[in-house]
Amino acid sequence: MSQVANLGADTTDSHSNKEKPRERIINPCNFRYAGRLSNENSRTLTALHEKMAVNITNSLEVYLGTSLQIRLLSLEQMAIHDYTSGVPANSYLVPCALNIMENNVLLEMDIPLVFPIIDLLLGGSGNALNEVRELTEIDEEIMQSITNLIVAEIGRTWRTLNLLLAPGHCIKTPGITQIFPVNEKLVLLMFEMSVGGTTGPFNIVLPTSFVGFLLRHLKAGQSKKISSLHHLAKPSLRERMLECEFDVAVDIVKMQVLVRDLIDLKTGMVLRMKAPIKNQGQITVENVSIFDASPVRSGAMKAAQLLARSQEPAMLKE
Numbered sequence: 001m002s003q004v005a006n007l008g009a010d011t012t013d014s015h016s017n018k019e020k021p022r023e024r025i026i027n028p029c030n031f032r033y034a035g036r037l038s039n040e041n042s043r044t045l046t047a048l049h050e051k052m053a054v055n056i057t058n059s060l061e062v063y064l065g066t067s068l069q070i071r072l073l074s075l076e077q078m079a080i081h082d083y084t085s086g087v088p089a090n091s092y093l094v095p096c097a098l099n100i101m102e103n104n105v106l107l108e109m110d111i112p113l114v115f116p117i118i119d120l121l122l123g124g125s126g127n128a129l130n131e132v133r134e135l136t137e138i139d140e141e142i143m144q145s146i147t148n149l150i151v152a153e154i155g156r157t158w159r160t161l162n163l164l165l166a167p168g169h170c171i172k173t174p175g176i177t178q179i180f181p182v183n184e185k186l187v188l189l190m191f192e193m194s195v196g197g198t199t200g201p202f203n204i205v206l207p208t209s210f211v212g213f214l215l216r217h218l219k220a221g222q223s224k225k226i227s228s229l230h231h232l233a234k235p236s237l238r239e240r241m242l243e244c245e246f247d248v249a250v251d252i253v254k255m256q257v258l259v260r261d262l263i264d265l266k267t268g269m270v271l272r273m274k275a276p277i278k279n280q281g282q283i284t285v286e287n288v289s290i291f292d293a294s295p296v297r298s299g300a301m302k303a304a305q306l307l308a309r310s311q312e313p314a315m316l317k318e
Contacts, residue, residue, distance in 0.1 A: 045215070051157065076187070084177065092114050092170065094147050098164075099281065101213060105206055108202070110200030112200050114135065117143065120195075145245065151165050161213075250283050280292045291307065292308045
């Protein structure tokens with residue numbers, strides 16, 4: 001009876017364990033962070049546009065005839081209203097239409113940087129204005145060539161996409177909301193430009209949807225490169241040795257000279273080697289004799305005429 005009672009008690013305990021509800025795990029979610037760039041994607045974009053900054057710098061230096069510097073400071077993802085709230089009123093803003101996804105790229109340059117560039121284009125020394133003013137239509141037309149050059153370098157950086165980037169006319173800060181959708185997140189590439197003693201921000205604004213398109217193509221191109229490398233046959237040891245360099249010399253070996261002759265040597269003296277001129281020399285590679293040879297001339301260059309193969313080197317015998 002005691003055994004039956006125990007079994008009944010165990011059955012009751014098992015039923016109570018099954019009926020016990022499991023605890024639900026609930027994690028908080030911040031929808032502002034949805035669609036954020038990963039660290040890996042940020043590093044990929046940073047490396048790509050650091051090279052672009054160098055290319056733009058080189059092109060502008062040649063075009064303007066002066067030294068300047070552009071370097072990538074940081075990359076940040078933000079909502080459109082957060083970006084527009086931080087744009088100065090007199091910034092030089094140029095939207096550039098993309099022929100894919102019906103998107104735009106925005107170029108932003110600090111207004112104090114524009115006037116030294118205009119001064120250089122007009123033959124000046126790149127002096128900055130004492131008082132910042134709004135750009136006139138003539139200023140914007142003069143800056144158009146600089147904008148076209150920058151856009152061309154951006155296109156070369158994204159050449160894997162086979163896209164066309166067409167710069168438009170300058171806009172004011174309120175017009176930013178007309179070229180980007182209201183709910184669009186933006187990726188801000190923040191550069192620092194120094195020209196004519198003036199330093200200021202130069203930014204490139206990308207829609208996040210286009211950044212995703214860019215990253216997919218970059219990763220696809222990288223995977224193709226990696227897969228193609230796997231199919232390349234590794235060069236043999238012989239093939240790799242052909243690219244190595246060795247010291248080669250033509251010498252008369254086993255010669256003996258008195259020490260007193262060496263001690264008394266002076267500039268202009270002739271040292272008698274006590275070797276008949278008819279004796280053959282040897283061509284050596286890293287001090288290992290390979291061929292009997294005679295020194296000759298080939299045009300204006302010294303050369304060696306190979307006569308016979310030397311005996312098996314001592315290094316190989318060992």
